[in-house]
Amino acid sequence: MKVIHCPYCGARPELEFRYGGEAHIARPEDPEALTDEEWAEFLFFRKNTKGLYRERWMHAAGCRRWFNAVRDTATYQFVAVYKVGEAPPDLGNGEG
Amino acid sequence: MTGFSVFSLVRNALSYHEKWPRQWRSPEPKQEYDVVIIGGGGHGLATAYYLAKNHGITNVAVLEKGWLGGGNTGRNTTIVRSNYLWDESSAIYEHSLKLWEGLSQDLNYNVMFSQRGVMNLAHNLGDVRSSKRRVYANQLNGIDAEWLEPHQVKEFCPIIDISPTARYPVMGATLQRRGGVARHDAVAWGFARAADSRGVDIIQQCEVTGILREGDQVTGVETTRGTIKAKKVGVVVAGHTSQVAQMAGLRLPVESHPLQALVSEPIKPIHPCVVMSNAVHVYVSQSDKGELVIGAGVDAFVGYGQRGSFHIIEGQMGALRELFPIFSRLRMMRSWGGIVDTCPDASALVTKTPVQGLYINAGWGTGGFKATPGSGWTFAHTIAHDEPHPINAPFSLQRFVNGYLVDEHGAAGVAH
Numbered sequence: 001m002k003v004i005h006c007p008y009c010g011a012r013p014e015l016e017f018r019y020g021g022e023a024h025i026a027r028p029e030d031p032e033a034l035t036d037e038e039w040a041e042f043l044f045f046r047k048n049t050k051g052l053y054r055e056r057w058m059h060a061a062g063c064r065r066w067f068n069a070v071r072d073t074a075t076y077q078f079v080a081v082y083k084v085g086e087a088p089p090d091l092g093n094g095e096g
Numbered sequence: 097m098t099g100f101s102v103f104s105l106v107r108n109a110l111s112y113h114e115k116w117p118r119q120w121r122s123p124e125p126k127q128e129y130d131v132v133i134i135g136g137g138g139h140g141l142a143t144a145y146y147l148a149k150n151h152g153i154t155n156v157a158v159l160e161k162g163w164l165g166g167g168n169t170g171r172n173t174t175i176v177r178s179n180y181l182w183d184e185s186s187a188i189y190e191h192s193l194k195l196w197e198g199l200s201q202d203l204n205y206n207v208m209f210s211q212r213g214v215m216n217l218a219h220n221l222g223d224v225r226s227s228k229r230r231v232y233a234n235q236l237n238g239i240d241a242e243w244l245e246p247h248q249v250k251e252f253c254p255i256i257d258i259s260p261t262a263r264y265p266v267m268g269a270t271l272q273r274r275g276g277v278a279r280h281d282a283v284a285w286g287f288a289r290a291a292d293s294r295g296v297d298i299i300q301q302c303e304v305t306g307i308l309r310e311g312d313q314v315t316g317v318e319t320t321r322g323t324i325k326a327k328k329v330g331v332v333v334a335g336h337t338s339q340v341a342q343m344a345g346l347r348l349p350v351e352s353h354p355l356q357a358l359v360s361e362p363i364k365p366i367h368p369c370v371v372m373s374n375a376v377h378v379y380v381s382q383s384d385k386g387e388l389v390i391g392a393g394v395d396a397f398v399g400y401g402q403r404g405s406f407h408i409i410e411g412q413m414g415a416l417r418e419l420f421p422i423f424s425r426l427r428m429m430r431s432w433g434g435i436v437d438t439c440p441d442a443s444a445l446v447t448k449t450p451v452q453g454l455y456i457n458a459g460w461g462t463g464g465f466k467a468t469p470g471s472g473w474t475f476a477h478t479i480a481h482d483e484p485h486p487i488n489a490p491f492s493l494q495r496f497v498n499g500y501l502v503d504e505h506g507a508a509g510v511a512h
Contacts, residue, residue: 019396040497044349048338
């Protein structure tokens with residue numbers, strides 16, 4: 001089984017974690033002002049990157065805190081984990 | 097190409113089956129086609145076949161980066177059914193099921209479609225209510241559906257444990273008798289052979305590396321075997337839909353996940369139907385070779401590795417053992433994964449795009465195999481007329497903007 005490093009609790013088995021999808025999708029500042037197209041973009045459209053991907057994970061059977069991770073979606077290898085609010089590492093693949 | 101018949105079987109048997117001709121050509125790509133289909137799986141080949149058969153468009157190329165049916169077409173658990181909840185899904189899956197019922201004759205290729213019945217088990221009161229609701233919805237749409245009480249479940253599939261103390265008590269099941277299984281490779285090969293015989297060029301080992309545009313109009317594709325011009329390009333690439341769409345500058349409401357399946361050692365005929373349990377993620381049938389074909393759940397994370405996490409298999413085997421105590425000492429032979437492209441509402445995309453001449457057929461998620469003929473049929477119509485058929489019109493990209501989602505998480509069979 002994969003081992004995931006929770007930034008709060010350390011190395012734990014994959015089973016303890018929940019997946020939260022693509023990270024850094026900001027909630028709209030002014031929801032009333034959004035068009036239907038912008039709502040669709042926010043709610044449904046995702047990068048779905050093959051390769052290094054920034055995503056959210058939650059340590060459900062541990063500290064129950066959300067954190068961010070950089071993971072390779074082709075090899076499933078975790079490259080980095082970082083706490084919410086911390087600056088994401090540069091992936092070197094154009095992802096800002 | 098000569099057709100298959102009992103006489104051709106006898107003739108070839110007399111020559112020790114050494115003189116069967118190749119079933120389709122392997123042509124060099126031309127410089128230009130009327131339509132290029134990216135992806136030589138079941139859906140792509142079916143699209144090419146129906147373009148030729150229904151719409152007379154035969155100047156078509158199917159480009160496949162690997163080999164035919166080597167992706168999800170060759171990796172699924174081959175279940176065919178049409179018992180979906182909403183009218184929109186019922187229409188497309190039932191259309192597909194009707195095509196399945198005549199497919200072997202239509203293609204002159206035995207796809208081994210076996211209508212042995214598909215049972216969906218209910219394990220708790222919530223399951224019972226939603227399952228009955230689905231049965232009634234199916235009946236209103238003219239789709240055969242029945243509700244079975246536990247003893248009827250046992251009659252239909254005697255090896256299920258229906259004792260009330262079981263870990264996953266069986267409180268009933270829906271049954272679609274017209275559902276069943278088909279042979280996945282034969283579906284790809286049958287469509288390939290039939291499309292090829294109508295003039296479609298099937299080009300394997302040809303990966304698309306770029307989509308060419310002039311303004312908002314598609315003009316062709318860049319491939320590992322050179323540039324191919326076309327005014328219409330259909331993308332039918334399942335797990336890699338986001339990557340190919342990105343070549344044309346499109347973002348999609350699609351996420352790709354690993355979905356696993358496994359087969360047991362071959363045993364004598366013991367399992368007469370298809371059993372699916374949405375709640376515990378067991379779906380199992382027995383192949384004609386005798387292997388049990390068993391599907392597991394999806395991994396929650398985005399993944400392109402064609403393999404999944406072991407704990408998914410472990411949980412699934414535990415549930416299988418609880419439902420079918422008779423399988424407790426059965427050994428598993430192989431497991432594998434496919435990459436399924438899922439939409440947020442668990443329904444597909446068979447749609448035009450903002451790019452003129454670019455069409456996308458994707459998002460079939462965990463249940464695309466059953467849709468193969470219907471998907472190709474409607475997608476061919478969409479490409480030929482530059483307008484969706486009424487059957488696939490609800491499955492547009494636009495539904496994510498206007499809110500007309502077709503939520504089929506309940507009927508999709510696998511949670512995602």
